[in-house]
Amino acid sequence: DQQVKQNSPSLSVQEGRISILNCDYTNSMFDYFLWYKKYPAEGPTFLISISSIKDKNEDGRFTVFLNKSAKHLSLHIVPSQPGDSAVYFCAASARGSNYKLTFGKGTLLTVNP
């Protein structure tokens, strides 16, 4: 049972354009959401997060939007750069989840020069 879903396995965008990565979740108990970025043969690195009390969080070129009613979040990267090419994982946690993050399967973003 996939509680965090990233339905697009890959996304390709041109440099300078906006990248939008999507994530859906099914567990209504999730109250904290994170995005991680992963390069090949490396561990994921934390990118940005959002609490369920907010609907938007921004950090430089990265913005995460949360739509609780739709159980949907998205990561916007503007402008996209070739160095952003990586796999992006969406993750979620719930109060009382015993210190566990649930990850999606990831989306491979390719930014073309």
Add this chain to the structure above:
Amino acid sequence: SQTIHQWPATLVQPVGSPLSLECTVEGTSNPNLYWYRQAAGRGLQLLFYSVGIGQISSEVPQNLSASRPQDRQFILSSKKLLLSDSGFYLCAWSWLGTNEKLFFGSGTQLSVL
């Protein structure tokens, strides 16, 4: 600052052989520790987590085990590897009492042949 070390980076093992992957964290005390696996074409799957020395919780039934002999040391083991154990293994830590941000090691690519 905190650092996490995981080794080896790559490992090729025959079916039926034992496994020992080690992870250590520096610069913090009493961290939560985790082992994740990324199998080909799949997301990050939580295998084990630990909130203290000798305290191990298993997330999925499998051929693997984990131990935490010291506060900042986490070991993933198997007595007899299966082909299905192949994957990218990641150790991670977080601040005690929260899972809101995980810090990952660089990973071990395990190939069981």
